[in-house]
Amino acid sequence: MKKLVESSGVEVAFKEVDVVTTGTFGAMCSSGAVINLGHSDPPIKIEHAWINDVEVCHPGAAVDLFIGATNMSEKHPFEYGGGHVIQDLVAGKEVELRATAYGTDCYPRTQLKTNITKDDLNQFYLLNFRNCYQRYNCAVNTSDETIYTYMSKLLPRLRNATFSGAGELNPLMNDPDYETIGMGTRIFLGGAQGYVIGEGTQHSPKNLNGTLMVKGDAKKMSPEFLQGASFTRYGTSMYVGLGVPIPILNEGLAKKTAIRDSEIMTDVVDYSVPRRDRPKLRQVSYKELKSGSIMINDKKVRVSSLSSLKMAKKVSQTLKSWIEEGTFFLTSPVERLPTDSVFKPMRQTQEIPFVVSVMHPAVTCTENEEIRAIAERIVTKSVNHIVVVDGAGKLRGIVTSWDITRAMAEGKKALADIETHNVVTAKPDEPLEIASKRMAQHNISALPVIDIDKKVLGIVTSEDVSKLLGR
């Protein structure tokens, strides 16, 4: 379609093309499966249950369970989770179910242990609250330490970037006004036919962050298109293959489905800032992201996809072949996806403190000052930490009262002999709890607060933390 519109124009493309198939294959954490076990004898009203040591949720009556993709195994956390359980079941493997209950007159059983396969289940439905993000952030890390996120491993100082999403192949990007997608739209889901059952959670159409809620018969799905995933120090998830056929009902849709990666923009976001609204470093197109590297602040940063473009293509091609074979019929939605809903942040009735709310001005010195002068300042200002700065107020090092005491004992005169250059710092917009953890981790009692240019903004001490957090 994209090539045809470019070579022959929208009018010709509209006449020649009936359907455009799309696809995506990415980690979709808000996925899961509903299963019905049938009744045991004597019957049990399950209170807690585990499958292959992954706790599963018991949302309804006696023997209905929900396997959440991100729930982790109690024996192998971070490596095996709900996504893997679903994949194993879909693959026909036997899994171990354990359950406990308080026991009632009608459901007397309190303990249960059995092995099951998908054939033993009455229902096994994939039921995903939020799939198929229209586009997603590109993630980077500007801090000095490697971080592990749901956007995978991010190396320090912008040494790599990750992104997710299929770009021009993404279902919602090809029908951004949701003319053909809504409740009841038949789709490719996990290797079988499934349905859109509404907008997904966090659906945010106004800024091109639409999502889908979907359902499908997992018994018919394939483990190739539903794969459990493990993200180090984040947890488990599931990769879901999802494709939507878009009927070309009008010239507008012919034009929209011709969208290219170069037209789809997303934000490069700094995941080292542990806040809801993380700093955005620039806008980038999916074309640049798929090229393997992007420029950030004049630095060439190599970038990897987290979702599989190979599998996304396979999803759209499989869907195309089903339509051509006549085994898949398009449906028109009963109700279209909303185009005006807003994704709100959480209402918080208790605010948590940030570094900026407790930091105070730092007592500073410069590198050419004598130890004696610094010792006097410690006494007159009644502090334990003196931050060493250069002429521009940028961080050079730190000196503590203990360093001064040691200098006196050892007869040292020069600041350079006692100054610590490798300073552990805090950022003003960090939650105080994280700064406090960092102090404990490094066994220190204060952190100079600096901005991105290393300019000293203040200092936060363990005393400030204990006053506020009461520890």
Added chain:
Amino acid sequence: MVRLLLRFSEEQVPQPITSQVILEYKVPIAILVAHINSKGGEILAEVPDEAQEKIINAFRKRGVSVTVPKLIEVDAEKCFSCGSCVALCPVEAISIDKDLSVEFDKEKCVGSTCSICVDACPARAIKSVKQTNSEQPANNRKK
């Protein structure tokens, strides 16, 4: 070829140990990665299979610690070609080919001395495995 990780102490750095071993045994040694400063360092070297034993002994005789690093292997069954590993690889041993599959170049990979990709694979398809001598199966190889 077998890869060996050579660790040099502070005292060994100024000595031409690697050159001596090459000259004495007339064996070509390829240096793949080297991190050395005045405090000591490491060399990841590649030597021919048949010379493995004598080269290991030659370095050990000179007080150099020699270990056989593990190789990195990709389980093609598990890999679904997301490509998370691609940008992490410092030696560009991983790439995306024309059909969008993730390609892994064993020759370029420096093995378990790096391992940066291993814990970033969501499919857990990347593993460190022991080097095996190509002429003998792993289970009857002398350590």
